[in-house]
Amino acid sequence: MEALIQQIETITQEIQNTVATTSAEVEAFRIKYLGTKGLVKNMMGEMKSVPNEQKKEFGQILNAFKVAAEEKLEILVAALGDTSTLDASIDTSLPGDEFTVGTRHPLNLVRNQMVSIFKRLGFAVAEGPEIEDDWHNFGAMNLPADHPARDMQDTFYVQEATEENASWLLRTHTSSVQARVMESQKPPIRVICPGRVYRNETISARAHCFFHQVEGLYIDENVSFADLKQTLYFFVQEMFGKDVKVRFRPSYFPFTEPSAEMDISCQICSGKGCNICKHTGWVEILGSGMVHPNVLKNFDIDPEKYTGFAFGMGVERIAQLKYQVNDLRLYSQNDLRFLQQFKSV
Numbered sequence: 001m002e003a004l005i006q007q008i009e010t011i012t013q014e015i016q017n018t019v020a021t022t023s024a025e026v027e028a029f030r031i032k033y034l035g036t037k038g039l040v041k042n043m044m045g046e047m048k049s050v051p052n053e054q055k056k057e058f059g060q061i062l063n064a065f066k067v068a069a070e071e072k073l074e075i076l077v078a079a080l081g082d083t084s085t086l087d088a089s090i091d092t093s094l095p096g097d098e099f100t101v102g103t104r105h106p107l108n109l110v111r112n113q114m115v116s117i118f119k120r121l122g123f124a125v126a127e128g129p130e131i132e133d134d135w136h137n138f139g140a141m142n143l144p145a146d147h148p149a150r151d152m153q154d155t156f157y158v159q160e161a162t163e164e165n166a167s168w169l170l171r172t173h174t175s176s177v178q179a180r181v182m183e184s185q186k187p188p189i190r191v192i193c194p195g196r197v198y199r200n201e202t203i204s205a206r207a208h209c210f211f212h213q214v215e216g217l218y219i220d221e222n223v224s225f226a227d228l229k230q231t232l233y234f235f236v237q238e239m240f241g242k243d244v245k246v247r248f249r250p251s252y253f254p255f256t257e258p259s260a261e262m263d264i265s266c267q268i269c270s271g272k273g274c275n276i277c278k279h280t281g282w283v284e285i286l287g288s289g290m291v292h293p294n295v296l297k298n299f300d301i302d303p304e305k306y307t308g309f310a311f312g313m314g315v316e317r318i319a320q321l322k323y324q325v326n327d328l329r330l331y332s333q334n335d336l337r338f339l340q341q342f343k344s345v
């Protein structure tokens with residue numbers, strides 16, 4: 001056995017010293033040592049000539065021998081890399097093609113930031129369909145069929161109402177998701193609903209037939225208007241910085257009572273007066289209010305026990321103030337020169 005071990009050591013040394021620069025040389029190495037008639041197999045055959053009491057020890061030596069050959073083969077293959085398949089006429093020292101990484105859409109960046117701020121306050125995200133029925137978009141939100149406030153939002157109808165069926169439409173606001181949430185959850189409810197909405201508007205720098213909103217809804221016992229104000233104040237401070245000023249103006253929405261619109265100090269001119277704030281120093285960013293008792297009743301939520309607040313705001317408007325984009329159309333024109341300017345929030 002001594003002689004065999006001596007032989008294995010010599011071959012192992014030979015294996016360690018092998019250099020291969022082409023795939024043919026690597027293949028020759030494989031055949032010589034690890035092939036069916038290779039030296040490793042050969043040595044294994046010697047097992048029968050080893051006395052029984054030494055078989056165990058010899059087996060271990062054989063095994064280490066085989067592993068050494070396999071590992072070396074792996075190293076040789078790896079060292080060849082892809083160059084083995086390269087055409088010699090290719091100049092690998094030339095610079096490569098530029099690798100362009102995509103960027104997130106500015107509206108998504110802003111939406112994600114809005115969502116993460118509200119998540120920190122314990123709001124969960126809820127979503128609903130863009131093609132809605134009349135009930136979820138209007139009826140449930142306290143806008144019955146003849147309600148004049150339906151005219152506030154020019155609706156795209158997918159299917160007009162018939163004798164038997166109510167109409168189907170493209171949702172005009174994410175308030176429809178409020179209805180879907182109240183339908184399936186019991187208070188306490190604390191959700192935000194980001195999504196796309198549609199209105200029959202002529203496309204211009206200031207209006208589009210689709211845009212994005214983030215809706216908020218919080219229903220529990222003892223929710224007050226002060227909670228609404230504090231929540232929204234926290235939001236704008238996180239979004240625009242501690243210096244932002246807010247003001248609430250009384251307003252009207254069928255689904256809230258009382259209702260208010262919130263303005264913030266213009267982020268473009270710092271309140272000095274510019275085109276965006278129409279020289280008032282203030283920009284309206286959202287509608288809000290205390291959820292109307294009729295809305296709660298529509299979902300069997302007792303308005304004597306529960307109160308809630310709701311708000312809805314446009315993502316484009318927030319993005320406009322953040323990035324000073326003055327033409328809404330840019331957001332949907334897919335112009336890379338515009339989109340690539342938004343790498344992060």
Ligand code: DAH
Nearest residue numbers: 173256287288289310311312
């Ligand atoms: N749905 C309203 C709109 O699209 C925005 C809004 C106002 C949502 C007040 C609300 C709210 O939840 O309470 O103009």
